[in-house]
Amino acid sequence: MPYWMKSLWLPFLFIASVQAAPLQKIFTDWQITCNNLNYCVARNIPGDNGLVMSLSRYAGVNDRPLLRIDYGNRYTGDLKGAALQDNLLLDQQRLRPDFKHWTVEPHHLVTAHPIAIDEFLTQIIDADNIQITWRPQSTISLHGLKAALLLMDDIQGRVGSLSAWVKRGSRSVWDVPPEPAAPLMRLPGRPAAPLTREETTGLIDYGTWRVNADECSLDPMRREVSVAPLTDSKALLLVSCEMGAYNMIDLAFEVTRSQPWQSRRLTLSLPFASPGRNDRQLEIINAEYDAANAQLYTYAKGRGLGDCGIATRWQFNGQEFALAEYAEEGTCDAWHGSDDWPTLWVSQRPSPP
The missing domain is CATH 2.60.40 (Immunoglobulin-like)
Structure with missing residues (x-):
């Protein structure tokens, strides 16, 4: 064995x-x-x-x-x-x-x-x-x-094997643990119906003026609000609430698509503790939502150059957002951009039927 x-x-x-x-x-x-x-x-x-x-x-x-x-x-x-x-x-x-x-x-x-x-x-x-x-x-x-x-x-379980780079031993190169399976993302059953003009106008107005000031410190006149369909009955509302030099902190809400508007604050929970942090809640920064693929992107710059920080991708599965990819570069040294940051979490999409 x-x-x-x-x-x-x-x-x-x-x-x-x-x-x-x-x-x-x-x-x-x-x-x-x-x-x-x-x-x-x-x-x-x-x-x-x-x-x-x-x-x-x-x-x-x-x-x-x-x-x-x-x-x-x-x-x-x-x-x-x-x-x-x-x-x-x-x-x-x-x-x-x-x-x-x-x-x-x-x-x-x-x-x-x-x-x-x-x-x-x-x-x-x-x-x-x-x-x-x-x-x-x-x-x-x-x-x-x-x-x-x-x-x-x-x-990678190589210590003591012939495939180790440092503490090499006599174990066969074949005697190493297999690569773990990537988490399989669950996709929504079908695309949500597009928002009508009336739905879009009403939801943007709701996000601009009716989000509690205690939750959103940015003046309503300066808020950026975006809406997108999540399901046929619910929409995603992104509201910019705190502006920094190169990052915008957003709040995300799941909102009913028809009046009376009912909203629920959304949070993003990581399946692991990210480097140097104990809290698994991810702050939503510079968020963008791809409605065609039901994916939410965040991009937190460590500095204005964009050579360090955290970039994530979340898949909406019809009920919640699950982490699909997490990349982080903790060293700000002008070496590479976010497309090349090392990944800490990856997943796979289901194969087409």
């Missing part, structure tokens, strides 16, 4: 896979993020010096590892300088990996080859830093890399 299976036997119960709690954690100069499927990605921080190395890996046997070194990103654009391939230093000495199984571009080095990744990690894992010969201030600190990869191995 595989080692990981033995650890999962309980009286009268067998657990098919191990699902760790989503996390985002920093070890010195490395940040690691793992989601509900035990997919993990680690990168050096901060990335605002232009040079970043990242490693990602899926859980299970089909781990699809990926290692990349990038100089420049969407914020910096193309940077000047010689090719990375011939100009890397490891602790002030020339670093010359075997690039046979790498995709080599002037400022981007990428490999998904397991042996190439193992060989590269063996070279660098106990070193201090990687630099560029012609721009020494662009540095990849390696302090914290080993701890981040050890945590990744631990979450």
Whole structure:
């Protein structure tokens, strides 16, 4: 029996896979993020010096590892300088990996080859830093890399196996827990009927003037109100209630589509505790609703640049909103935008009939 299976036997119960709690954690100069499927990605921080190395890996046997070194990103654009391939230093000495199984571009080095990744990690894992010969201030600190990869191995059940990146042992590469199944989203039975002009006008008026001032501090004349159909009898009302420099805090209500208006405050509850917080209630910020797909989006910027923060997507299932996707970048270092933030929660949609 595989080692990981033995650890999962309980009286009268067998657990098919191990699902760790989503996390985002920093070890010195490395940040690691793992989601509900035990997919993990680690990168050096901060990335605002232009040079970043990242490693990602899926859980299970089909781990699809990926290692990349990038100089420049969407914020910096193309940077000047010689090719990375011939100009890397490891602790002030020339670093010359075997690039046979790498995709080599002037400022981007990428490999998904397991042996190439193992060989590269063996070279660098106990070193201090990687630099560029012609721009020494662009540095990849390696302090914290080993701890981040050890945590990744631990979450994916690889410690003591031949597939571990840090504490490798004699267990077979096949002897690892499978990837947990992604939560299956439940969709509404059918699309809600579009709002009529009268319904829209009445609901916007209700949201602008009749929402309790104790709940919404923004002056009614400055509120932004949007309405969309949830069901044939209920609508979603989004009211902007507090304005910041780059974020708008919204209140969400489920409201009847006909008078007399009856509303119920909606809250969004996470299925896990997000990094650094104990409260599972998510504040609704910069919300947008896609009525065609019955999905609610939130986007909380950590700063005006939009390089850090929290982005979520929620699926309305006919009764409530369930979390479909949660991405967070806790490090504000001008490395990537919200489309590339690491995920802590993912799901799958039902297959078409």
